[in-house]
Amino acid sequence: MPAPVMQPVQQISIYLTFDDGPMMGSGFLDSLTATDSIPVDVFLIGAQVSRDEKAKKIFGQYQKNPFVEIANHSYSHASGHYRMFYSHPEKVVGDILLNRTFLAPENNLVRLPGRNTWRIANRKRTDLTDADPSADSLVKLGFQLVGWDMEWRFDSTLQQYFSAEKMIAYVRNSAWNNVFEKGHVVILCHDWMLPDPYFREQLILFVKTVRAKGIAGFLHLNKYPGIKSCVDPPLVTDNRL
Numbered sequence: 001m002p003a004p005v006m007q008p009v010q011q012i013s014i015y016l017t018f019d020d021g022p023m024m025g026s027g028f029l030d031s032l033t034a035t036d037s038i039p040v041d042v043f044l045i046g047a048q049v050s051r052d053e054k055a056k057k058i059f060g061q062y063q064k065n066p067f068v069e070i071a072n073h074s075y076s077h078a079s080g081h082y083r084m085f086y087s088h089p090e091k092v093v094g095d096i097l098l099n100r101t102f103l104a105p106e107n108n109l110v111r112l113p114g115r116n117t118w119r120i121a122n123r124k125r126t127d128l129t130d131a132d133p134s135a136d137s138l139v140k141l142g143f144q145l146v147g148w149d150m151e152w153r154f155d156s157t158l159q160q161y162f163s164a165e166k167m168i169a170y171v172r173n174s175a176w177n178n179v180f181e182k183g184h185v186v187i188l189c190h191d192w193m194l195p196d197p198y199f200r201e202q203l204i205l206f207v208k209t210v211r212a213k214g215i216a217g218f219l220h221l222n223k224y225p226g227i228k229s230c231v232d233p234p235l236v237t238d239n240r241l
Contacts, residue, residue, distance in 0.1 A: 025194035033067035043073035121226030
């Protein structure tokens with residue numbers, strides 16, 4: 001009897017994403033990605049980029065860094081008033097278009113502020129349904145909306161961010177169950193975490209351990225299943241800048 005053919009084990013893919021930048025400490029991402037050749041996606045807020053010269057400098061560094069993929073996180077981030085923001089879908093669309101014009105990213109990837117909303121290849125998921133009208137309108141314009149599968153959080157009991165070990169355990173336990181696409185894990189971090197020395201240490205350890213043990217591979221979101229590589233502008237342009 002011939003020996004059974006062993007099927008290759010599918011490797012997990014991890015997508016490291018950072019929201020709300022650029023902020024103080026965001027420059028760490030530029031150096032980390034270049035040093036470790038680690039791909040990350042940064043969902044930037046236009047108002048943050050235009051805040052001061054330091055933020056503009058970081059944005060310029062991101063643009064030149066092949067390991068950093070820039071994506072759209074709205075121009076205003078709803079000014080922190082999410083329910084009001086999503087009660088006017090036309091304003092949400094306008095804010096995303098404004099940020100698109102300002103950032104000129106080489107993709108049509110969007111993460112909505114304050115909402116874990118997915119719209120990829122006719123598949124959808126939404127945490128809070130007030131964002132649905134805005135999300136559906138953006139899809140009609142050619143945007144692709146990316147949420148997240150797990151968040152790198154702060155442990156209030158230990159008074160520190162989750163450890164690399166804990167995040168790796170989450171990846172292993174959730175990669176085939178509690179994710180939008182099986183085997184693909186989108187991790188949400190925030191730029192305001194970057195000034196914390198412990199988080200930076202654990203982030204570096206996470207990357208090195210995942211690679212050394214062959215736990216997963218790191219990819220840009222443009223490699224995520226169902227996402228179309230697109231550099232064309234959306235169907236409607238915004239000329240308010």
